[in-house]
Amino acid sequence: DQQVKQNSPSLSVQEGRISILNCDYTNSMFDYFLWYKKYPAEGPTFLISISSIKDKNEDGRFTVFLNKSAKHLSLHIVPSQPGDSAVYFCAASGLQTGANNLFFGTGTRLTVIP
């Protein structure tokens, strides 16, 4: 049972435009959410996170939005750059589900077209 879902396997965006990656979750016990970026032949690298007490967290070009009632979060990248091309994973955890046990989505491959 996939508790974290990324329904778009791929996304293509023009350089300079906004990229919006979406993620849905089913377990209401999740209270911490993260986005990871993965290049080929490398491990995932942490990008940005958000706690359930917030609805927005911003770091430079990256902003994560959390809608708890809809169990939905999104990652906005603006402006998108060719170097952003990678697979993006959404992940979630909770104290009651195991704080060190991250549940990952299946990933969205972002391609930023120069």
Add this chain to the structure above:
Amino acid sequence: GAGVSQTPSNKVTEKGKYVELRCDPISGHTALYWYRQSLGQGPEFLIYFQGTGAADDSGLPNDRFFAVRPEGSVSTLKIQRTERGDSAVYLCASSLSGAMGTEAFFGQGTRLTVV
């Protein structure tokens, strides 16, 4: 090196054989995690060590899988009687404090192929 190192980077083994996958965490990191990423899926939690002990092994799929970290640094993931379904990229991560979020760093993974 400064990062998490995993060896080998690729491993091909025959069904039924035993394999060991090694993880060298970042020096000083007390927490170590193993994840498995099957084709087309996201990483899936296997086990978490705090120091030498397995604090959470709830993700190990069955008793063919075992992991050790005898001196609180290097960890070995051991798989007995490998099956084709074990084929995946095995990822290791480490962190200083035990928080999997902002502080955890992943290695590049070991791609295991069982033929």
